[in-house]
Amino acid sequence: MMLRNAAGRRAVATAATAVSLALALCACSGTTKDSAGKDSARAGTTAKADPDAPLKKGLKLAFLPKQINNPYEKIVDDAGIAAAGEYGGTGKEVGPSDASASSQVSYINTLIQQRQDAILVAANDPNAVCGPLKQAMRKGIKVVAYDSDTAKDCRQLFINQASSEEIGRSLVRHLGAQIGYRGKVAILSATQNATNQNTWIEFMKDELKLPRYKDMRLVKVAYGDDADQKSFQQTQGLMQAYPDLKGIISPTTVGIAAAARYLSDSSYKGEVVLNGLGTPNQMRKYVKDGTVEQFSLWNPQELGYLGSYAAAALASGQISGAEGEKFKAGRLGEYTIGKDGEVILGEPTVFDRKNIDTFDF
Numbered sequence: 001m002m003l004r005n006a007a008g009r010r011a012v013a014t015a016a017t018a019v020s021l022a023l024a025l026c027a028c029s030g031t032t033k034d035s036a037g038k039d040s041a042r043a044g045t046t047a048k049a050d051p052d053a054p055l056k057k058g059l060k061l062a063f064l065p066k067q068i069n070n071p072y073e074k075i076v077d078d079a080g081i082a083a084a085g086e087y088g089g090t091g092k093e094v095g096p097s098d099a100s101a102s103s104q105v106s107y108i109n110t111l112i113q114q115r116q117d118a119i120l121v122a123a124n125d126p127n128a129v130c131g132p133l134k135q136a137m138r139k140g141i142k143v144v145a146y147d148s149d150t151a152k153d154c155r156q157l158f159i160n161q162a163s164s165e166e167i168g169r170s171l172v173r174h175l176g177a178q179i180g181y182r183g184k185v186a187i188l189s190a191t192q193n194a195t196n197q198n199t200w201i202e203f204m205k206d207e208l209k210l211p212r213y214k215d216m217r218l219v220k221v222a223y224g225d226d227a228d229q230k231s232f233q234q235t236q237g238l239m240q241a242y243p244d245l246k247g248i249i250s251p252t253t254v255g256i257a258a259a260a261r262y263l264s265d266s267s268y269k270g271e272v273v274l275n276g277l278g279t280p281n282q283m284r285k286y287v288k289d290g291t292v293e294q295f296s297l298w299n300p301q302e303l304g305y306l307g308s309y310a311a312a313a314l315a316s317g318q319i320s321g322a323e324g325e326k327f328k329a330g331r332l333g334e335y336t337i338g339k340d341g342e343v344i345l346g347e348p349t350v351f352d353r354k355n356i357d358t359f360d361f
Contacts, residue, residue: 049320051327056316059089061308062111064104064121066148066194068095070226072253072279072300073122075361076147079304080120086330087312089117099226101125101193108132112139118311121155122147125193130154142314146307148196156314156321157341159307161298162348164196167251168203170296171275172213174350175247178273178293182215183246186238188259188276190226190252200251219245224255231258239268250276256295260286280351280359287356294352301361303345306332310343 061084065073074093081091094111096103101124109132111119119136123129123145133143133154143150146159161167175185187204189197201221208218219242224231231254238245239262250256256276260283263269269291278295286292309329310319319325321341328334335343351359 049322049325050317051319051325053317055087055089055312055318056117057088059084059087059117059312059315060115061089061091061118061120061311062114062116063091063093063095063304063307064107064111064119065093065095066122066124066190066226067099067103068093068097070099070254071282073147075279075300076122076304076307079301080308081304083305083308083330084312087309089308089312091308099124099191099194101128101191104129105132108136112136112141115139116141117315118142118144120144120146120159120307120311121150123150123195124148124191126151126154126195128193142311144307144311144314146303148194150195152340155341157310157337157343159303159310160342160344161196161303162346163344164199165203167277167296167348168200169207170348171200171249171251171277172204172207174294174296175249175273175275176213176216178275179216179246181212184217184219184242184244185247185249186220186222186242186245187218188222188224188231188234188238188248188250188252188255190224190255192223194226197251204249224252224258226252226254228254228258231255232262235259235262239266239272245272247273247275250274250278252276253278253282253297256292257282257286260291264289264291277348278351279361280356281361283351284356287351287353294350296348296350298345298348299361302332305330306335306343306345310335 063077063080065077077093084091094107104124130151137143143155144157145155149158222234222238224234248259250259256278259274264286274292276295277297283295306329313319313327319327323337323339325337326334337343
């Protein structure tokens, strides 16, 4: 697999609205309890970090994805589990089979009982998981959100794939250029409560307000709930409701693959532009058969790898989650924690017919 250059992998985290093409990771403190014992403060961020502390051996990490059968999150979690082996820790993946708002709560409660050293969660809902995550932090368990954030006081770190603003705006820019900045467009999202999806969509809507898009109109935001068949049906529904639709943006790997499958076998192939976020392996055939011209994504293996090292640094007391702290993430190099505990992975890659065969994930 091709990896981005060192500068891209060592991108310094800043506020999500101020960075170009990037997304995120990690951090934590050396205390075992939030000494104040208050839900309103992220446990550990007020503790003094020791950047020279070694990574502890035998750390237990648990990855809790949006849903256990999501192929994209399987790539992320497997990479994070493998990374744990590099520093003498162990990892596992647990989670629900559906992506409903409250489906992750029972798993968090079980992980607390198992006394994991760190829980890494891709939240289905920013608030539904907060109660048990705060309980975990009070018990000294470090909490790292990745891919899709929780509310800020429910975790110590957020590993962000790239700048949320640039992700949203760039998808609109790409689609606009492809359709000549004219026509009706739609968005095929995951769940209605997904933090990352909703953040990107807000930036998409804001980008569409610019003068260059005056002849483009967003007609619908559809939700496929990160389920393949429902996303397929939602795409079909969009085309039935808007037969003159010019483009679809799907910022979800499940959604873009399902939409591509529908379009590839329909009369809309080559007529409706599909753009969004996907993995090379799932989208390769649709690029080669002309259904999709281009799509984007960061390296999901690097996201999981970064999250794992961030959680380990947090659980070892090297970092507390405070802005400006630095930690090393194995072969990816050094990262800096930004505002609100955000760590940004680096720049996404645009995949097309010219480069897609150089990637394998």
